[in-house]
Structure formats: C-alpha cells, structure tokens
C-alpha cells in the first residue's frame with residue numbers, strides 16, 4: 373500500500389472555535405498512567421487539550437504528538453436528562469468542577485467511550501440505492517444512521533461520498549495525512565453521479581466537494597480505496613468503462629470494488645431501479661476483466677475487484693485466492709466466498725460419526741456453491757447433512773446474500789425439532805456477539821427451534837470441524853457483515 377505524503381500540521385484547520393466544547397466521556401484509565409497519577413477516574417470528561425476543544429480521537433492523538441499537552445478534565449455531578457447525549461455531556465461538563473494535568477511525549481492512558489466527541493457526520497445525499505431508505509422498521513437505531521464521516525472511513529474503513537465535507541475537513545485530511553480513505557465513487561461522470569446520488573444543495577457545505585474528479589485530485593497525497601455500486605442501465609456498460617478509465621489514471625486510487633445494487637422490499641420514496649440478471653452480470657465481468665489484465669501488466673495489481681455476487685449471478689468461476697491480492701475488501705463482499713473456501717476440508721475425514729442431522733442455513737445465492745463444497749462430507753456415515761437456502765423474509769426475496777439473513781428468516785426457514793444442529797453463517801451475527809441483525813440471539817433461536825444453533829466457521833475447514841463436533845481451534849470470528857463495522861465502532 374502506498375502511504376500518503378505528510379504535510380506540516382495546521383492547527384487552524386483542525387480546531388473548532390474557542391466557544392465550542394465536546395466533552396469526551398472517559399471509559400477507563402490505564403493503571404500507572406499519567407492520568408491515573410493525576411487522579412482521573414472513569415466517568416470524568418476530557419474538555420480541552422492545550423486550551424482547544426477536541427472533536428474526536430484523531431484530533432486528540434494528533435495534539436499529543438506535538439510534545440507537551442495540558443489536558444483539562446471535568447468531573448460532572450449526578451447525571452440529568454437531556455435531549456441528546458451530546459447536550460447531556462456538554463451541560464454536565466460546563467457546570468462541573470475541572471482540573472488539569474500535563475504530559476510530555478507520553479500517552480496519558482485514557483480510553484474514551486466513543487471515538488467521535490462531536491457526534492457523527494451525516495450524509496448530504498439521497499442515493500437511489502440508499503440502504504437506510506430500504507430498511508424495514510423496528511431495527512436498532514444505529515442501523516438507521518445515515519453516516520458519511522471521513523473520520524470513520526480512516527478509522528474503520530467505512531465508505532464515504534465526500535459530498536458533505538467542508539474546506540476545513542479537506543485541509544484536515546491533508547494536514548493529518550488521514551490515509552487511506554474509502555470512497556464511494558459510483559461513477560466519474562458528474563451529471564450521472566448527481567442523478568444517482570441526488571445530493572441536496574442545502575446540505576452540501578461546499579459545492580466543490582461534490583465534484584468527484586476534483587476531490588480525488590485534491591486528495592492526491594491520500595490513498596483511496598474506492599467502490600462503485602452498479603445500477604443496471606444507469607452506471608454500468610460504457611459508463612463503467614469511463615469510470616474505470618478515470619480511476620485507473622489517478623495514482624492515489626489503490627483499487628475499485630464493484631458491487632451490484634442491493635434492493636429490498638422496503639424501498640420508500642426512492643426511484644425505481646433494476647437488478648442484475650445473468651447477462652448484465654456477465655457484461656460487468658467482461659468489462660472489468662479487461663481492466664484487470666491491463667492494470668496487472670501496467671501497475672502490478674488487478675486494481676478492479678468485482679464482488680462475489682457478479683460471479684455467482686453470471687455462473688462464472690471465482691478468481692483464485694491469489695487474484696484477490698490479500699482480500700482488502702472482504703467486508704464489501706469481494707472475495708468472501710474464495711476466502712471461505714481457502715481452508716479446505718480437513719484431511720482424513722472420519723468414516724463415521726454418531727448419528728446426527730445437520731442443517732447448514734445460508735442465503736439463496738451461496739447455497740448451490742456450498743452444496744458442492746460440502747459434498748465429500750456426505751460420505752461420512754451417520755451424518756445427515758442438508759444445505760438449506762433460507763429465503764429472506766425480512767428484506768424480501770430479492771435479498772439473496774447470507775449476511776442479511778435475520779432470526780425471523782431462520783424461524784420461517786427451519787421447523788422446530790427437524791434437526792439436531794443448525795449452523796448459521798457467522799456474517800449474520802453482530803460483531804463479537806451471538807445476536808442477529810434483528811437482535812434475535814442464537815440461544816433464543818435454539819430454544820424455539822428445539823435444536824442446537826451455532827455459527828458455522830469462517831472457512832470451509834472450520835465449518836467441517838463444527839459439523840463433525842470438533843470445535844477446538846475454530847475461530848468463530850464475527851465481523852465481516854455489512855452491519856459489523858457500525859457495531860465494532862460501538863454505535864449499537
């Protein structure tokens with residue numbers, strides 16, 4: 373990965389006005405640290421560093437790299453009720469007694485409740501394929517947040533459109549070298565981009581940020597991982613070639629993930645869009661393959677990475693593991709299946725196991741490929757194995773990926789008591805928990821379905837070991853799903 377060129381820091385581009393205050397709730401204090409020696413306790417709030425209000429963890433870290441730092445801490449009294457957590461923090465902090473302590477080239481030892489002290493930056497668009505406007509009601513609040521925050525892009529790799537940036541934001545990205553960033557380009561054709569994304573003039577803070585080409589060029593020192601959400605008949609075909617042609621010409625664009633538009637049955641106030649069929653998916657693969665070959669020759673990277681869905685829809689073989697170049701865009705559905713198949717079935721499968729009936733629940737898109745992958749397990753005597761394509765009863769039948777299956781889908785797709793074990797894809801689970809997108813837990817599902825319900829492994833080898841009852845060394849790693857990043861950020 374290329375790294376961006378560092379520029380000298382410009383505090384004016386980073387700091388809010390003197391009157392602003394964004395109290396940062398302290399979660400923990402490292403034993404033996406400068407903060408602990410100064411008497412800071414969990415529940416205290418950081419108000420300022422060197423007299424400046426601090427907007428987020430990045431600004432905090434940045435100020436600490438300048439050498440001497442004076443931290444002002446507030447100790448709020450009993451909590452009161454306010455409309456938003458930010459109001460709550462601010463009012464508590466402004467009335468609270470404060471004290472200061474200093475560090476010099478030393479980490480003070482503070483951990484904060486949140487990484488953004490001034491709240492999340494919301495998007496200025498209304499994309500035709502907006503996932504928030506396609507969500508059914510009744511999910512966790514965090515799933516309805518229309519975030520578009522370059523700080524989360526830098527910290528966690530979430531995609532941003534750049535249309536809500538201010539001049540100060542752009543300067544800050546450059547000054548603090550916030551590289552890499554993850555950018556939703558969708559198309560390099562400006563008129564078409566506005567037609568797809570429909571940014572609101574009133575919400576755009578600086579008209580210049582809506583020009584994607586000039587933004588990519590202004591951010592030249594910053595590495596950009598980009599994505600194109602393709603809508604058939606809109607930005608595919610020759611428009612896709614135009615976009616790839618432009619992106620390939622920019623030295624700071626590291627790669628382009630190409631993913632198909634996802635539609636649910638819950639679209640509200642959005643324009644009609646089509647979905648991909650086999651022929652159109654094959655056309656996308658033909659066009660992207662030309663660029664992959666060309667860029668491999670010229671730059672040593674395939675540069676363009678179509679998501680798994682295109683290969684499955686077109687009925688074409690997935691690229692080799694090597695062709696995914698380290699799987700940098702797994703979370704975007706690029707290479708998940710190849711990664712899953714990367715660890716093969718264990719050597720020397722047992723001839724027989726104690727009798728058990730196992731259902732492997734997965735999305736309708738992946739079910740045929742999983743069926744083929746687990747075929748050798750059918751020779752194990754005593755094991756009755758079924759790959760079950762679970763229909764998506766929450767988002768609608770057009771939603772075929774495994775990661776968006778919910779507890780409700782499994783309740784509909786599996787009958788109580790019909791198996792001993794149900795394995796669900798780990799990608800259906802909220803990061804680090806056993807909760808699905810609709811907050812149904814595996815324990816709850818297990819009780820209702822009267823069978824053991826567990827997450828299958830992250831690879832075919834792990835899945836086989838769970839099926840065969842050997843979970844030693846199985847890494848039940850949750851966190852590749854679309855909602856995982858938000859959960860990981862602690863916004864749930």
Ligand code: SF4
Nearest residue numbers: 495497498499502518
């Ligand atoms: S950028 Fe587009 S897809 Fe993302 S939240 Fe905003 S409107 Fe929705």
